[in-house]
Amino acid sequence: MSIILKSTQQINAMRDAGKVVHNVHEAIRKAITVGVTTKELERISIECLKEHNAISSFYGYEGSFGAGLFPGHICISINEEVIHGIPSLRKLVNGDIVSIDVGAYKSGFHGDAARSYVVGDASEEDKKLVEATQECFFKGLEFAKAGKNLFDISEAIHEHVRAQGFSIIRDFTGHGIGADLHEAPEIPNYRPLGRGRGARLSAGMTLAIEPMVAAGKHSVAILPDKWTVVTQDGSKSAHYEHTVLITDGEPEILTMD
Numbered sequence: 677m678s679i680i681l682k683s684t685q686q687i688n689a690m691r692d693a694g695k696v697v698h699n700v701h702e703a704i705r706k707a708i709t710v711g712v713t714t715k716e717l718e719r720i721s722i723e724c725l726k727e728h729n730a731i732s733s734f735y736g737y738e739g740s741f742g743a744g745l746f747p748g749h750i751c752i753s754i755n756e757e758v759i760h761g762i763p764s765l766r767k768l769v770n771g772d773i774v775s776i777d778v779g780a781y782k783s784g785f786h787g788d789a790a791r792s793y794v795v796g797d798a799s800e801e802d803k804k805l806v807e808a809t810q811e812c813f814f815k816g817l818e819f820a821k822a823g824k825n826l827f828d829i830s831e832a833i834h835e836h837v838r839a840q841g842f843s844i845i846r847d848f849t850g851h852g853i854g855a856d857l858h859e860a861p862e863i864p865n866y867r868p869l870g871r872g873r874g875a876r877l878s879a880g881m882t883l884a885i886e887p888m889v890a891a892g893k894h895s896v897a898i899l900p901d902k903w904t905v906v907t908q909d910g911s912k913s914a915h916y917e918h919t920v921l922i923t924d925g926e927p928e929i930l931t932m933d
Contacts, residue, residue: 694930733779826874886917
């Protein structure tokens with residue numbers, strides 16, 4: 677599958693979708709507190725999406741391995757849950773790490789971004805995990821430029837995570853994004869052995885770069901709901917993602933205000 681370069685009109689549509697994603701994240705961020713249920717956070721997302729004439733990119737998304745259609749409008753993953761957590765009546769408790777992944781579809785295009793937060797009081801280790809996950813995204817972003825290679829992003833992410841004493845999740849990757857939520861290319865968060873330097877980046881590419889980091893080992897498992905991905909050793913995890921436009925100069929983050 678080839679990487680799709682976006683036209684000016686398509687990029688503008690993606691900017692609109694990205695603004696919606698940002699607004700949903702801000703509404704959820706303000707509501708995160710001890711005692712709130714993940715279902716309530718989902719409700720806030722639904723209202724915000726509707727207010728901006730957008731729909732969830734995730735609701736009804738068809739999974740693999742017999743997972744069926746995703747039942748949530750956003751993904752909410754707590755502690756050892758890395759990604760794809762399903763909103764429920766579970767209440768956030770003091771010290772949780774909660775990862776929020778939002779996708780918005782508007783005017784024929786998607787925006788996708790994730791952030792992690794510590795609820796209430798946080799241990800220094802948990803703060804470091806969340807901060808390192810965000811930092812490694814921006815380390816990778818330094819290489820998200822026309823003329824660079826895809827795995828330059830991957831290597832920068834991985835090197836920063838290792839330097840902080842954490843593990844990068846390898847079984848799931850970032851991805852291209854546009855009219856489809858998942859387009860080429862896959863964007864690993866580590867440099868894959870034997871695959872060279874990866875695709876050469878060009879202006880007009882739109883990428884969802886999303887490091888997923890574990891405090892312990894990188895191995896993961898999928899819960900019986902066939903969606904929620906957890907660390908096998910039960911260690912906490914964090915997730916950070918933005919939709920990024922490759923330009924002839926500095927990259928543009930489409931899901932940041």
